[in-house]
Amino acid sequence: MSLPAFRMRALPGWLAALGLLLALPAAAQMRNVGPGVADRTGALTRGGGDDVIFGGEVQTTLELDVNGKRRDQQGNGNLYTESLLAAYLLLPYGFAVNGVLRLEQTDQVPDGRGSVFRDQVLWTDELYLTWSQGLVDIFGGKIHPRFGSAWDRGPGLYGTDFGREYEVKEKIGVGARLWVSDALGLTRSIGAHNLQVEVFEADRSALSWGAFSPRWAQPRSSVDPETGELVTRTDWRWRNGRGTGTPDNTDFAGGTVVSLAGYGIPMPRGLAGYTASYAARRPGQDAQESGRPATEQSWALGGFWTIPLPQRVTAAPFAEYVHFDQAGGFQGRSSDYLTAGFDLRRAPWTLSYAYLANWLEDRTEGVHETREQHTASVTYDLYFVAPLPILRSASVTLGWRRLREAGIAANDFGGLLGWAWSF
Secondary structure, three states, rough: OOOOOOOHHHHHHHHHHHHOOOOOOOHHOOOOOOOOOOOOHOOOEEEEEEEEOOOOOOOEEEEEEEEEOOOOOOOOEEEEEEEEEEEEEEEHEEEEEEEEEEEEEOOOOOOOOOEEEEEHHHHHEEEEEEEEEEEEEEEEEEEEOOOOOHHHHOOOOOOOOOOOHHHHOOEEEEEEEEEEHHHHHHHHHOOOEEEEEEEEOOOOOOOOOEEEOOOOEEEOOOOOOOOEEEEEEEEEOOOOOOOOOOOOOOOOOEEEEEEEEEEEEEOOEEEEEEEEEEEEEEEOOOHHHHOOOOEEEEEEEEEEEEEEOOEEEEEEEEEEEEEEEEEEEEEEEEEEEEEEEEEEEOOEEEEEEEEEEEEEOOOOOOOOEEEEEEEEEEEEEHHHHOOOOOHOOOEEEEEEEEEOOOEEEEEEEEEEEEEEEOO
């Protein structure tokens, strides 16, 4: 099977190729959408044939961020990789196994300091078993619940930045998927649509363990013996635990996501798609200790469209809005996200622009915060430089972003060299 076209940022893979993981039919959950390719209906693998089939993809990026000066830090550079190995094993009787192994940088790189491949960590991102029969898929294991899609589809080099903050990932749970369009016999005329329900908790098993570097941030509060002030520091753990907090890091069934998605929907011109998601997640230990725990409830609505234009140009607009009540599991806190932008492609070039915004309100603490980000980038397919088979998926991207936060704006620049190989 050929997984979706290679996504130009937020896709990981060369050291990850050292590991080998088995994977399931939810390759549709893989975060890789190529420039100007806004739907991925063929991404889902399903077992059930007479043959045993093994396949997958290695993806790798080499990325450089040059961050501008902020009020509390000097400009700095960061060179790192985001890489993944995804694989699947299709079995008879409708069974399949899927998995994703990732190599990425943790968030613990100190502000104001340049770094080269610092705090890279390798871990198992997904590993689950699926059974498919007719219109239904049932799956369980370490899954990636489907909530929102800006973490995947945000246009350009920095277009996924805010979406990654609410991406629901690394959960232990079960789910079921119903192919609604197939049930109605209307897939050819209305596209592919499916309804998905997932119940889960945060992964605290051995699968949450990371190699090479600790990856889980755990806040610890203590009273300074000299000043008497409450001081919070962050410790880093190799494995997830209740102490790291966050919603659904509770007993089983701490989180639930219900989602509806459609792909390849015929339009007067081109094809469109959408995702609509609702999530309820119980508060974690951090919210419990604050004395204001509440079940986080959120919804996300996103749409995308691939539009052929004259002169072999393809436009791919994207927009997603997400709202959180009791954000993070804290009573009285709400948050909203917006990602909107487009890819404009004429091979071998892709131009991208995205506007990102986040509004946070905490009525209990009297907090009102706004962040805004503009980002633009250009991608060039390296196959047009040297038409070699090995370069068919290789490309280089240069990008810019301007983030305004707490009244301070900064300009950042970055570059990415990406490549993928299917097997």
